[in-house]
Amino acid sequence: MSLLQAVLLTVVVLVLGWAEMWFAFPMICSPLVLGPVVGLILGDPVTGVLCGAACQIFFLASVGLGGTTPPDGNTGAVLGTAFAIAMGQGPEVAVVIGILASYIGQFFFYLSTQLKSGDNRKIERYIREGNDKALIRLHWRSALLPMLPGAAANFILLYFGTMFIGGWGAYIPDWVITGIHVAIGIVGALSIAQFLRMIWSKELAVYFFLGFLLSAFLHIAPIGVLALGLVLVYFLYQREQRDKAQAALEPSSAAGEEDLFND
Amino acid sequence: MIKPNLSKEEKKLVRQSSRRTLSMSASFNFEKMQALGFLYAMLPYINHYHKSKEKRIEAYQREWTLFNTTPTCGPYITGTAGSLEKRAAEDPDFDPSMIETTKASLMGPMASFGDHLFWGTLRLVSLTVGIILALQGSILGALMHILIFNIPATLVRYYGGIVGFSEGTAFMGRAAESGVIDFVKKAATILALLMAGVLASRIVRLEIPYSFSFFGETTTLQGLLNQVFPGLLPLLMVLGAFALVKKGVQTYWVLLAILAVSLAGAYFGFLA
Numbered sequence: 001m002s003l004l005q006a007v008l009l010t011v012v013v014l015v016l017g018w019a020e021m022w023f024a025f026p027m028i029c030s031p032l033v034l035g036p037v038v039g040l041i042l043g044d045p046v047t048g049v050l051c052g053a054a055c056q057i058f059f060l061a062s063v064g065l066g067g068t069t070p071p072d073g074n075t076g077a078v079l080g081t082a083f084a085i086a087m088g089q090g091p092e093v094a095v096v097i098g099i100l101a102s103y104i105g106q107f108f109f110y111l112s113t114q115l116k117s118g119d120n121r122k123i124e125r126y127i128r129e130g131n132d133k134a135l136i137r138l139h140w141r142s143a144l145l146p147m148l149p150g151a152a153a154n155f156i157l158l159y160f161g162t163m164f165i166g167g168w169g170a171y172i173p174d175w176v177i178t179g180i181h182v183a184i185g186i187v188g189a190l191s192i193a194q195f196l197r198m199i200w201s202k203e204l205a206v207y208f209f210l211g212f213l214l215s216a217f218l219h220i221a222p223i224g225v226l227a228l229g230l231v232l233v234y235f236l237y238q239r240e241q242r243d244k245a246q247a248a249l250e251p252s253s254a255a256g257e258e259d260l261f262n263d
Numbered sequence: 264m265i266k267p268n269l270s271k272e273e274k275k276l277v278r279q280s281s282r283r284t285l286s287m288s289a290s291f292n293f294e295k296m297q298a299l300g301f302l303y304a305m306l307p308y309i310n311h312y313h314k315s316k317e318k319r320i321e322a323y324q325r326e327w328t329l330f331n332t333t334p335t336c337g338p339y340i341t342g343t344a345g346s347l348e349k350r351a352a353e354d355p356d357f358d359p360s361m362i363e364t365t366k367a368s369l370m371g372p373m374a375s376f377g378d379h380l381f382w383g384t385l386r387l388v389s390l391t392v393g394i395i396l397a398l399q400g401s402i403l404g405a406l407m408h409i410l411i412f413n414i415p416a417t418l419v420r421y422y423g424g425i426v427g428f429s430e431g432t433a434f435m436g437r438a439a440e441s442g443v444i445d446f447v448k449k450a451a452t453i454l455a456l457l458m459a460g461v462l463a464s465r466i467v468r469l470e471i472p473y474s475f476s477f478f479g480e481t482t483t484l485q486g487l488l489n490q491v492f493p494g495l496l497p498l499l500m501v502l503g504a505f506a507l508v509k510k511g512v513q514t515y516w517v518l519l520a521i522l523a524v525s526l527a528g529a530y531f532g533f534l535a
Contacts, residue, residue: 021289024334024420027386027412032393033405046400053397053404056390057466116292123299127327130320132306139303143289179522179529185468186500186521190514192462193504198383199455200505207453211460216494222392222461223407229457233450240446 001042001086001166006159009041013078014151020074022143031055031077031098038081047090051081054091054184055098060191073098075105075150079157086162087169092180101157108150115146269429277342279307281424284337296331301366304337308345312352322348325363332370333377335416335423339434340369342427365432372435379448384455385412391458395465467497472535 001009013034020029027033031052039048059073080098087093119142126134196208214220214228269277287300302323309322332340347362389411397404426434438444474483488495507517528534 018289021291022286024285024287024337024416026416027389027409030390030408032390032397032408035397036402036405045402049397049400049402049404053394056394056397060390113292116290117294119290119292119299120294123295123327127320127323130316130323132310132319132323135299135323136303136306139286139290139299142299143286175529176526178535179526182469182529182534183522183525185466185470186525187518188462188466188468189497189500189504190508190517190521192459192467192501193508194514195383195387195455196459196501196505197508198379199387199452199459201452204449204452204456207456208460208463211457212464212494212498213460214457215461216464216498222395222458222465225457225461226388226392226411226454229454233453236450236453237446240442244442 001082001159001162003159005041006155006162009038009078009082009158010151010155012037012041013154014147017074017147017150018144029074031059031073034074034077035081035094038078039085042082042085044085047085048081051084051091051094052077054095055080057184057188057191058095058098059102060188060195070106071099071102072105072109073102075108075154076100076102078154079104079161082158083162083165086166089169089172089177091184092177093169093172095184096180104153104157105150108153111149112146116142269425273428274425276307276311276345277338277424277428280304280341280345281338281420283307284334284341284420284424287332287334287337295327295329297334298327298330300334301330301337301341302327304341305344305348308341308348312349314352318352321359322351325359326366328363328366330366330370332374333381335381335419336373336377338420338424339427340366340373342424342429343369343431344427346428346431369432369435376444376448380451381412381416384451385415387455387462388458391462394462398466463497463501464494467500469496469500470535471533473533 016029016034016037020026033052035048035050035052035055036045037048039045039051042048055073055077059071059076076098077094079101080094080096083097084090084092084094119138122138123135126132126138200208211225211229214225215222220228281304283304283306284300287297287304290299290303291297305322305326309319309326313319313322326344344362344366347357347365350357351359351362389408392411393404393408395404396407430437435444471484473485474481476482477487485496504517508514525534
């Protein structure tokens, strides 16, 4: 990786990371997007896309709900993809390096959030002074500056790291690559399971099987299943409205109570 | 469902504040969470309705309290708080402490609704479409992921601000009563489960290159399975993993075990 590429990559990743926070998580900083970005800068977009997808599968279910900090799959995807391309390898290497790098990313995310805590005393003072301009400046600064240590670490790892182990790609035995390839296929099941835990309900579980059957037996593309799903949801909505209208017509005691509260 | 009755000036204020809620998490810290981001989004309302400096400082103070919610649902809460700031400025009998309690009572439900809707379901839908395109080496995967996620999110943000300002908490009451919130949750869950099923059939794979003779024909176990029930193995793997996850097994150890078994399988040739 040339110095120019390393600088460009660091800056682009920093900007994307900042924009992800500043524009309410528009998903521009997920492995699926970062892979191709790294690939484009390093001159191998297709490998980038494949590495991004593999990392995304690995980090599928790692989200910070309610302010927790999971391993940072985004940093993982950037470093994983960059190292894989520099070593002349593919998604398998990207995933392994990505897992290690995600812990580095998690540390720097934690650090950046800690750095922002130092602002609270300043905010209190600005509020007492009624200085809204200073509050705005602080909000802007607090969104960008604490990310710089992480960006610096990224640069060092990208530039010197790939320089150091870039040539090691040839020494990885084939069975290791095959093994990781197999592992990625199995880990997908774990990622989906973690997602299922968030959304599973006995009443609706049948839709999981429906999606599976539509895809495995009828080979309908994901976007097609999504479109079918939207039609289905609309149909359910109509049915619910009709049931409600019918319930309102029937002179049962429940309907009478509703009328009472509807004025 | 939505019948905003806002003046041109109010519309401008709502738009301005809603746009600022985008960066609600940007200055997140562990002590006050999104407090500064929330205040930043409230500044247009506060500075518009409170003319004296003392009133403004009072308002800054009450809007800078611990706050945390899904940023996409933020505009509804800033809109609600904004309309209450307007009342606080116009009605001397209005108790401003109500703003704080309203804010605090909305952020929890909105966070659980928003996390479920955006992080749990919509993200899974957009990722499924994206990942499967990307696995074929197409850059369209990344683009579809961004598009599918952001179109609904932008709509919720835009109308959230308008509804919050014009109706405030009354909207939540109305929506809960009409069952629309439950229906949206249900619809999102249905879509996400469908897509989880698609993912299970597309990204999970396990190949056992064990071959044997079957009615005089050499066949692999895998080939036989695929003839009877394509994707049975992946489906069972997902359900098995789900049972493990539900039991509360540490996924870290499961990951290591998967890696160890896969490497051993590749080394000794019983997995490919």
